[in-house]
Amino acid sequence: MSTPSVDKKTMSRREYMKTYRKTSRLKEMWDVFVANRLAVLGLIIITIFVLLALFANVIADYDTVAIASNPVDRFQGPSWKHLLGTDEMGRDIFARIIHGARISLRIGVLSVLVGLVFSCIIGATAGYLGGVADDIIMRVIDIMACIPRIVMAIAIVAAFGSSEFNMIMALGIATIASMSRVVRSAVLSVRDTEYVEAAKAVGQNTPKIVFSHILVNCVAPIIVQSTLAIATNVMSVSSLSFLGMGIAAPAPEWGCMIATARGNMRQYPFLVIAPGMAIFLTSMAFNLVGDGLRDALDPKLKR
Amino acid sequence: MEEITNTNNALLEIEDLHIHFVSKVETVKAINGLNLVVHKGKTLGLVGETGAGKTTTALAILNMIAKPQGRIVAGRITLDGEDIFSKTEDQMEGIRGNTVSMIFQDPMTSLNPVMTVGDQIAEVLQIHKKLSKAAAAKEAQKMLETVGIPGARSVEYPHQFSGGMKQRVLIALGLACTPKLLIADEPTTALDVTIQAQVLELMKDLKDQMNMSMLMITHDLGIVAEVCDEVAVMYAGAIVESGTLEDIFDRKRHPYTEGLFNSLPDVNNRTQSLKPIGGQMPNPADLPQGCSFHPRCEYAMPKCSQEEPPMHRFSETHCAKCWLYENTDQCMLASQDYVPSQGVSE
Numbered sequence: 001m002s003t004p005s006v007d008k009k010t011m012s013r014r015e016y017m018k019t020y021r022k023t024s025r026l027k028e029m030w031d032v033f034v035a036n037r038l039a040v041l042g043l044i045i046i047t048i049f050v051l052l053a054l055f056a057n058v059i060a061d062y063d064t065v066a067i068a069s070n071p072v073d074r075f076q077g078p079s080w081k082h083l084l085g086t087d088e089m090g091r092d093i094f095a096r097i098i099h100g101a102r103i104s105l106r107i108g109v110l111s112v113l114v115g116l117v118f119s120c121i122i123g124a125t126a127g128y129l130g131g132v133a134d135d136i137i138m139r140v141i142d143i144m145a146c147i148p149r150i151v152m153a154i155a156i157v158a159a160f161g162s163s164e165f166n167m168i169m170a171l172g173i174a175t176i177a178s179m180s181r182v183v184r185s186a187v188l189s190v191r192d193t194e195y196v197e198a199a200k201a202v203g204q205n206t207p208k209i210v211f212s213h214i215l216v217n218c219v220a221p222i223i224v225q226s227t228l229a230i231a232t233n234v235m236s237v238s239s240l241s242f243l244g245m246g247i248a249a250p251a252p253e254w255g256c257m258i259a260t261a262r263g264n265m266r267q268y269p270f271l272v273i274a275p276g277m278a279i280f281l282t283s284m285a286f287n288l289v290g291d292g293l294r295d296a297l298d299p300k301l302k303r
Numbered sequence: 304m305e306e307i308t309n310t311n312n313a314l315l316e317i318e319d320l321h322i323h324f325v326s327k328v329e330t331v332k333a334i335n336g337l338n339l340v341v342h343k344g345k346t347l348g349l350v351g352e353t354g355a356g357k358t359t360t361a362l363a364i365l366n367m368i369a370k371p372q373g374r375i376v377a378g379r380i381t382l383d384g385e386d387i388f389s390k391t392e393d394q395m396e397g398i399r400g401n402t403v404s405m406i407f408q409d410p411m412t413s414l415n416p417v418m419t420v421g422d423q424i425a426e427v428l429q430i431h432k433k434l435s436k437a438a439a440a441k442e443a444q445k446m447l448e449t450v451g452i453p454g455a456r457s458v459e460y461p462h463q464f465s466g467g468m469k470q471r472v473l474i475a476l477g478l479a480c481t482p483k484l485l486i487a488d489e490p491t492t493a494l495d496v497t498i499q500a501q502v503l504e505l506m507k508d509l510k511d512q513m514n515m516s517m518l519m520i521t522h523d524l525g526i527v528a529e530v531c532d533e534v535a536v537m538y539a540g541a542i543v544e545s546g547t548l549e550d551i552f553d554r555k556r557h558p559y560t561e562g563l564f565n566s567l568p569d570v571n572n573r574t575q576s577l578k579p580i581g582g583q584m585p586n587p588a589d590l591p592q593g594c595s596f597h598p599r600c601e602y603a604m605p606k607c608s609q610e611e612p613p614m615h616r617f618s619e620t621h622c623a624k625c626w627l628y629e630n631t632d633q634c635m636l637a638s639q640d641y642v643p644s645q646g647v648s649e
Contacts, residue, residue, distance in 0.1 A: 194413040202400030202427045216417050
């Protein structure tokens, strides 16, 4: 190490960072993340899907290519013209997949965000207050957890109608049970640490302690659980649509595509393989990224 | 209960404090009739074994006893003229960190691992001094420099500091709002000896600079001799002897205090073997009758197991709670008073 010429006390933050720190915290996290090959693979897959979803309209027009039927081109195998072939209405499957990615990712991510907001409030309240409040809240959550999440989602969608907003809310609520338990247990493990006691001893108020000291230290398990939940919810969107409770038929939803292709899947397997792979790849990618993030976000983990 | 000293210049006064922790199975009597006074600008050393209730006392001063298990059964704490237990939680938040702040025992776990140290210090300043974010950050850097850490390192996270530096960060955190009383809960237990001296020296200097009082909680008599003006010896949730540093070190009266000193090596008499206090601290859920120290006391008399001894006053500053002094002021212990004229170096 070369001796820096500047006096430590007079130098600015920026100079200091340059002189003494080879890497910033973000760079450090990124390095840990990149070291995990599978996580990078997951990130690449997610990036591809997100880009395809963002530029779906540029790649293939929604109304003319993904929706309009073209009976002449029915059941064509994969070719350069139709990368993944065409379906029973002669629509390009690749175009439908990328438009389907929009629906799946949007609902998957938004529903988890909805669930996350509720879970953080519920889990943090239960974990921080403890005692009777904890007992009451967690028993209600236990009751929610008894109902399988897909059944819960079906019930909500059946009651309120199958719009995209209702699906987001339904899947979000179905996420609360498992997510708030994770939040609660993380909060419990952080609540009694000395730095929380110290924060209290310097006069910090309770909401601030919960949000800026406790929840921030719970991000690792929450992020892992969230990415897992995105994966599950992406599958749930497809499951609901497959059952006819979600996004309705002409829309290029992956589960919906599998449902309509079921009749012809023996002769034309590519009809179900493509959307099936899309579902599989997205949920796997989110799981891998979640794992990588967990390692990278741990502040105690030093290279 | 008798007043310990005159209250004119007292910053902190604890009167007849009783704290119990109640569970379904048992009631743990952590603090039993504790009396304590910290004077303005002075350092009081609170000495005692593990489990004597030192930390509970500290938390009580901050009104941070864990409820609902922890119950303040009786007593009063007056800090800077205000009754702590009559305060609401909101009012307490204004007092904690501002009038009184605490340095915790373990520097390794007392800092939030996902916040930069600068932000953690700035947080206190934002709460109490209502500084803007930028001003607080600047002030935080200054605080770090006061404790001997380059201000530019305020952007770093706790794991990038060594143990001694973390303890200094905690000191900076505790002193950020120049409190009137600083409670230091065994601030050097987690540090190695070389750093201990540095940290103690620093605390002493800053205490003098800021003209505050300090409550030094420790089980290390060496630290007491180093930094304290007054000493209170605590056993099973009550003060058994209190006085000035000289009172306790040179004219100790209580058998427990004698026991504490006997379990330290004597530099002048290296052949003497250590004489630890036999037995264990009594179970606070099942305290013995009478004097709580009598089962371990060499001087125990029949009376000790029946009645609790009163506080006996030897001088303006010095008092001890023991039946040995029922009728006399003379020292009744085997160890004799230290007489300075014999010229033994300290």
